[in-house]
Amino acid sequence: MHFNLTAEQQLLSDTVGRFLAKAYAFEARHKIVKSPEGWSREIWAQLAEMGLLALQVPEAHGGMAPAVVETLLTMTALGKALVVEPYLASAVLGTALVRDLGTPAQAEALLPALAAGEKIVVPAHGERGSRHDLSRVATAAARDGKGWVLRGRKSVVIHGQAADVLVVSARTAGAVDAAAGISLFLVPRDSKGLTVTGYRTFDNQRAAEVVLDGVALPGDALLGPEGGAFPGLSAAFDLGLAAICAEAVGSLQAALDTTIEYTKTRKQFGVPIAKFQALQHRMADMLIHVEQARSMSFLAAMKAASADAGERRRAVSAAKVVVGQACRFVGQQAVQLHGGMGVTDELAVSHHFKRLMAIELSLGDTEHHLEQFVAAGAGRPA
Amino acid sequence: MDLSFTPAEQAFRQEVASFLEKELPPATRKKVLDGLHVTPQETIQWQKILHRKGWGGPNWAKEFGGTGWDPVRQFIFEEESAAAGAPRLLPFGLKMVGPVIMRFGNEAQQQRHLPRILAADDWWCQGYSEPGSGSDLASVKTRAERQGDHYLVNGQKTWITLAQHANWIFALVRTDPSAKAQAGISFLLIDMRTPGVTVRPIIMLDEGHEVNEVWFEDVKVPVENLVGEENKGWTYAKFLLGHERTNIAGIGGSKRELARLKRIAALEQKHGRPLDQDPAFAARLATVEIELMALEITNLRVLSAEAERRAPGPEASLLKIKGTEIQQALSELMVQAVGPAALPFDPAVMDGAPPALDPAYAAPLAATYGNLRKTSIYGGSNEIQKNIITQMILGL
Ligand SMILES: Cc1cc2nc3c(=O)[nH]c(=O)nc-3n(C[C@H](O)[C@H](O)[C@H](O)COP(=O)(O)OP(=O)(O)OC[C@H]3O[C@@H](n4cnc5c(N)ncnc54)[C@H](O)[C@@H]3O)c2cc1C
Numbered sequence: 001m002h003f004n005l006t007a008e009q010q011l012l013s014d015t016v017g018r019f020l021a022k023a024y025a026f027e028a029r030h031k032i033v034k035s036p037e038g039w040s041r042e043i044w045a046q047l048a049e050m051g052l053l054a055l056q057v058p059e060a061h062g063g064m065a066p067a068v069v070e071t072l073l074t075m076t077a078l079g080k081a082l083v084v085e086p087y088l089a090s091a092v093l094g095t096a097l098v099r100d101l102g103t104p105a106q107a108e109a110l111l112p113a114l115a116a117g118e119k120i121v122v123p124a125h126g127e128r129g130s131r132h133d134l135s136r137v138a139t140a141a142a143r144d145g146k147g148w149v150l151r152g153r154k155s156v157v158i159h160g161q162a163a164d165v166l167v168v169s170a171r172t173a174g175a176v177d178a179a180a181g182i183s184l185f186l187v188p189r190d191s192k193g194l195t196v197t198g199y200r201t202f203d204n205q206r207a208a209e210v211v212l213d214g215v216a217l218p219g220d221a222l223l224g225p226e227g228g229a230f231p232g233l234s235a236a237f238d239l240g241l242a243a244i245c246a247e248a249v250g251s252l253q254a255a256l257d258t259t260i261e262y263t264k265t266r267k268q269f270g271v272p273i274a275k276f277q278a279l280q281h282r283m284a285d286m287l288i289h290v291e292q293a294r295s296m297s298f299l300a301a302m303k304a305a306s307a308d309a310g311e312r313r314r315a316v317s318a319a320k321v322v323v324g325q326a327c328r329f330v331g332q333q334a335v336q337l338h339g340g341m342g343v344t345d346e347l348a349v350s351h352h353f354k355r356l357m358a359i360e361l362s363l364g365d366t367e368h369h370l371e372q373f374v375a376a377g378a379g380r381p382a
Numbered sequence: 383m384d385l386s387f388t389p390a391e392q393a394f395r396q397e398v399a400s401f402l403e404k405e406l407p408p409a410t411r412k413k414v415l416d417g418l419h420v421t422p423q424e425t426i427q428w429q430k431i432l433h434r435k436g437w438g439g440p441n442w443a444k445e446f447g448g449t450g451w452d453p454v455r456q457f458i459f460e461e462e463s464a465a466a467g468a469p470r471l472l473p474f475g476l477k478m479v480g481p482v483i484m485r486f487g488n489e490a491q492q493q494r495h496l497p498r499i500l501a502a503d504d505w506w507c508q509g510y511s512e513p514g515s516g517s518d519l520a521s522v523k524t525r526a527e528r529q530g531d532h533y534l535v536n537g538q539k540t541w542i543t544l545a546q547h548a549n550w551i552f553a554l555v556r557t558d559p560s561a562k563a564q565a566g567i568s569f570l571l572i573d574m575r576t577p578g579v580t581v582r583p584i585i586m587l588d589e590g591h592e593v594n595e596v597w598f599e600d601v602k603v604p605v606e607n608l609v610g611e612e613n614k615g616w617t618y619a620k621f622l623l624g625h626e627r628t629n630i631a632g633i634g635g636s637k638r639e640l641a642r643l644k645r646i647a648a649l650e651q652k653h654g655r656p657l658d659q660d661p662a663f664a665a666r667l668a669t670v671e672i673e674l675m676a677l678e679i680t681n682l683r684v685l686s687a688e689a690e691r692r693a694p695g696p697e698a699s700l701l702k703i704k705g706t707e708i709q710q711a712l713s714e715l716m717v718q719a720v721g722p723a724a725l726p727f728d729p730a731v732m733d734g735a736p737p738a739l740d741p742a743y744a745a746p747l748a749a750t751y752g753n754l755r756k757t758s759i760y761g762g763s764n765e766i767q768k769n770i771i772t773q774m775i776l777g778l
Pocket of ligand 1: 266268269273276278279336337338339340341343507508509510511513515516517518540541542543544593756759760761762763764765766769
């Protein structure tokens with residue numbers, strides 16, 4: 001066992017970090033999130049150029065997959081800089097779905113373009129009624145000759161508006177909450193009957209409501225087995241969970257760092273407030289949360305692709321629980337220790353607070369993953 | 383010991399409830415119950431309605447036009463008002479500068495300012511904090527130099543709540559720069575329309591504008607606007623801070639928010655069932671509800687002790703800490719209740735713009751959760767409150 005990085009991995013981490021420190025400083029990010037699209041195609045092109053969009057793309061299609069450690073390092077760097085581009089949505093989740101479930105033709109059509117940053121593919125899965133349940137899908141797909149017709153509504157689809165292709169989950173059989181009977185479809189953004197309404201989220205990312213009002217698709221729009229997409233969907237979301245945990249670690253560390261820095265410079269009662277033991281202990285608790293989260297982000301990364309579904313479930317859900325708790329404690333205390341400055345829009349700390357809150361709610365919240373962990377441990381299907 | 387309210391107190395509660403039922407404007411009420419901002423006009427309108435009824439000063443003595451209610455009646459009034467969705471009364475005049483003027487101001491100041499506070503003719507704001515003086519308030523630097531019949535004021539205040547609507551500010555200023563910390567501070571009443579006063583917005587993390595910087599550049603303040611004695615301002619400030627904290631437990635407001643949380647939890651679904659029937663969520667909700675029950679009794683104990691002693695004591699710090707923790711926990715649970723639906727964000731919703739998405743109740747939750755982080759920072763941060771408890775109660 002070891003936790004060392006190879007020279008190449010260290011180089012990648014340093015390079016991404018340096019790039020973001022320059023291109024994604026607080027002011028630059030502010031401009032990006034206030035722009036009409038809310039994210040930057042220029043940054044996206046640069047991430048592609050650095051090879052970062054190819055990490056989940058198989059070598060056969062010009063990528064580097066599995067690149068587990070590289071993805072972890074990249075996500076942590078993105079988290080530190082509060083990057084809002086569709087990396088998790090497209091370069092991790094969308095890419096993994098196409099890679100793992102696509103036919104050779106689908107893979108060839110999308111993966112090279114994904115790696116090059118020419119196409120954005122994001123999952124449109126969550127629904128208003130599904131909350132955090134991965135298998136609760138009310139959107140329905142009906143056969144229509146050789147093709148399909150989709151009806152339903154997807155909610156808080158991260159980067160739905162940026163997508164060239166949405167990977168829409170829809171039920172082709174089974175009860176509303178059954179894992180069996182879920183199918184995935186590649187839905188081009190310009191499909192008739194598809195309405196995508198984008199908006200800003202609290203953490204200054206972009207999401208969308210997606211309405212499918214009789215969207216007609218050809219037979220080859222089906223991604224993965226008819227009615228049997230759930231295992232692939234679940235595997236991709238576990239990869240996404242590992243990635244978002246790594247992103248959280250970057251943001252958590254940054255929130256702690258900026259708090260330490262602030263308390264060392266802010267003076268009250270004639271001394272830096274970092275001298276007050278009450279605050280020192282608080283920062284020690286923050287550090288413990290960050291390190292526990294970091295450990296679990298490693299575990300999640302290593303186990304996210306495990307063939308043993310039970311082991312994978314326990315590791316990934318446990319990671320999200322530890323990370324979720326860290327997000328809440330560190331986010332809140334970072335703000336608290338900044339005093340009034342912490343609740344303004346002016347410093348990075350409140351933006352980390354908001355992103356950390358959103359991460360806790362994304363891909364299943366703490367309570368959901370506690371349930372998942374318990375269910376997996378009791379030998380019941382996750 | 384008897385924990386029930388007397389028949390007279392119960393009758394009073396009834397009277398307040400029916401008054402609210404009749405007089406509270408429905409549009410205002412809806413905003414408060416939905417967790418949205420009320421407008422300054424709505425706040426003023428409500429104060430004027432109360433004033434007409436003779437209830438403009440719920441915490442004021444009769445001789446100054448107040449109700450003369452004892453602390454228990456004040457508590458009942460606040461609780462009923464909050465539950466019914468009445469806007470929060472502006473504390474800056476009623477709970478802060480008003481009591482200071484009554485206690486330490488001269489008759490001219492009392493006659494000039496107190497009736498205008500009751501009638502909501504003036505909007506006061508609190509000018510204590512400065513960029514360099516937050517928790518360490520006694521280090522304020524804003525300078526007031528006596529020049530004949532006026533003070534010349536120079537300096538900067540910050541975090542001033544709703545100063546953008548205010549026409550008066552009460553400020554802690556340094557009149558004797560050679561004296562040590564607390565000793566050289568005075569308490570000044572400053573007309574915000576005086577030349578040299580500038581208000582600049584500070585945007586908060588929910589993108590709302592509720593705090594401001596207030597700058598003073600050669601502002602001439604007539605000496606008759608000094609409260610009490612020169613260089614004794616710290617005593618008055620401390621008196622005021624005690625009053626600011628008496629209702630900081632916010633029991634009534636938290637009961638209202640608990641009711642909102644329960645409404646939301648009944649409408650949300652988890653695993654296809656109402657969320658309030660989910661054991662894990664129900665347990666978390668109950669935990670906060672129980673904390674609130676305990677705090678209500680603690681609050682009543684403190685009020686009853688205060689009624690005997692006639693002054694707020696250090697126990698107020700306990701109420702502030704626990705009260706704000708409960709407010710924050712409720713806002714957290716509301717976010718958790720709606721899950722990802724809390725994420726779509728449009729700051730205009732807080733000011734009444736219709737939310738673009740369903741359900742409407744989810745739209746303000748993230749902003750409120752973020753915004754309420756302030757409650758453990760302002761009014762003496764919760765860390766400072768713990769310092770007060772350790773020193774004043776524990777004697778450490
Ligand atoms: C929304 C909002 C509204 C406000 N409205 C007003 C207003 O209307 N008028 C007004 O005058 N002020 C107002 N304030 C200011 C408020 O009173 C101050 O923010 C507060 O006193 C804290 O000061 P600070 O922000 O400078 O933080 P700091 O004093 O710098 O504190 C930073 C951190 O250090 C901690 N800390 C400081 N000293 C100690 C210590 N000795 N021991 C342990 N921990 C310590 C604090 O608890 C905090 O966590 C408002 C603030 C906010 C956020």
